[in-house]
Amino acid sequence: MKHSTSRRALLGTAALAPLLPTAPAAAAYKTSAHIVIAGSGLGGIAVASRLAKMLDGARITIVDRKEEHNYQPGYTLVASGVWPVSKVRDRNADFQPEGVEWVKDMVAAFDPAANTVTTAGGQRIRYDYLVVATGLHLDFAQIAGMEIAAIGRNGLACVYPGPQAAQATWTAMQAFAQRGGEAIMTLPATPLKCAGAPLKMTFMLRDRLRQAGTLGRARVQFMSALGNVFGVPVVNDNVLARWKTLGIDVEFTHKLAAVDIGGRRATFVTPEGEKVERGYDFLHVVPPMRAPDAVKASELAWKEGPFAAGGWLEVDKDTLQHRRFPNVFGIGDVNGTPRGKTAATVKKSAPVVAHHLVQLIAGRALDQRFDGYTSCPLITREGSAMLIEFDYEGRLTPSLPMIEPLQESFFAWLMKVRMLKPAYLAVLKGRV
Numbered sequence: 001m002k003h004s005t006s007r008r009a010l011l012g013t014a015a016l017a018p019l020l021p022t023a024p025a026a027a028a029y030k031t032s033a034h035i036v037i038a039g040s041g042l043g044g045i046a047v048a049s050r051l052a053k054m055l056d057g058a059r060i061t062i063v064d065r066k067e068e069h070n071y072q073p074g075y076t077l078v079a080s081g082v083w084p085v086s087k088v089r090d091r092n093a094d095f096q097p098e099g100v101e102w103v104k105d106m107v108a109a110f111d112p113a114a115n116t117v118t119t120a121g122g123q124r125i126r127y128d129y130l131v132v133a134t135g136l137h138l139d140f141a142q143i144a145g146m147e148i149a150a151i152g153r154n155g156l157a158c159v160y161p162g163p164q165a166a167q168a169t170w171t172a173m174q175a176f177a178q179r180g181g182e183a184i185m186t187l188p189a190t191p192l193k194c195a196g197a198p199l200k201m202t203f204m205l206r207d208r209l210r211q212a213g214t215l216g217r218a219r220v221q222f223m224s225a226l227g228n229v230f231g232v233p234v235v236n237d238n239v240l241a242r243w244k245t246l247g248i249d250v251e252f253t254h255k256l257a258a259v260d261i262g263g264r265r266a267t268f269v270t271p272e273g274e275k276v277e278r279g280y281d282f283l284h285v286v287p288p289m290r291a292p293d294a295v296k297a298s299e300l301a302w303k304e305g306p307f308a309a310g311g312w313l314e315v316d317k318d319t320l321q322h323r324r325f326p327n328v329f330g331i332g333d334v335n336g337t338p339r340g341k342t343a344a345t346v347k348k349s350a351p352v353v354a355h356h357l358v359q360l361i362a363g364r365a366l367d368q369r370f371d372g373y374t375s376c377p378l379i380t381r382e383g384s385a386m387l388i389e390f391d392y393e394g395r396l397t398p399s400l401p402m403i404e405p406l407q408e409s410f411f412a413w414l415m416k417v418r419m420l421k422p423a424y425l426a427v428l429k430g431r432v
Helices: 002-019 042-054 072-079 163-179 197-212 233-246 343-361 410-428
Strands: 034-038 059-063 068-070 089-091 101-103 107-111 116-119 124-126 129-132 181-187 218-224 249-251 255-260 265-269 275-279 282-284 328-330 374-381 384-390
Touching (some): 042 059, 072 197, 129 343, 181 197, 181 275, 233 384, 328 343
Parallel strands (some): 129 328
Antiparallel strands (some): 255 265, 265 275
């Protein structure tokens, strides 16, 4: 018993490490540079908070109209009935760093050749340095018949659009778990934010059926537009093996193309152009994702290569500096990099972006490298999860040596449910 208590204490200390104060910062660098940050999600505010401490005399401007700040990693917890929706909603004003100007508008156009952004309201803002932190666009328009407002009704679910959709998804999941039927879970072929969310929702739907005693009256099928369900092969194989044991069927290379919400019918398209129609009682839609229009239509987007189709931001994956406009950096979901559309990615990359921007202002070399760190606390059932961490190359990079990344544990669940939001808030404030 003594050994078990010590082990729990050690694990708790390791988990809280991200919340502990960091070493004293170096003296702030004096500059009159104007830095514009497009976006006030985790990435934009985390970089702004760091720069406000690292620079003396700089003018820092955040451009974003949203008044509510959403803890997006909590959406799956709301959508599966673990959290109330209030836990993912905060005021954006509470996280704006002191001394930073907040322009409550959206960037509608980027002109990197002229070092300006234009807002939806027509304001032109000139900058010396730019950080693009716009997030991404959920491209529901690629799914004929899809209506965000219908989520929660007629078995339609989607965890991605926001807190209201997550809460409505839980309503649909509860109703399905009580009666059973045909459930279809989907995955598009584009890069995704939180690529583990479709898997978590699948595991939790199955667990809610088990808890309701309706497994015998239900079938859960996962329809992937790809040839896998997760981009890291060892994780993909682990999940597929678990699903086989749990009786979850998988179909590959089936892209969701249309939804008949009232008729509860979903149409999928194969690479050969074949259309496959399926009826459902519960449908979890994961939309294709791309860069926002303002980035996609600008000179900042990739023009060729695998990230061009989505209009993703053309940054060097190691330095996160734009490859053609050196006074521009990117952070978060908008970046056209091999991996990295999670809050954990921002936690590890925000210090790199802030450091490199200061280095550039000071005329010094960009001397740090971001390895693409991504973390996914993959929920497998209520009370259990796997803590999966990996880099650009898809190599597992566990940070807690006592936890096996491909084994379920209560502690990984505890981290997801109790510890990660405090860590998120610390990142917002530039503390870690």
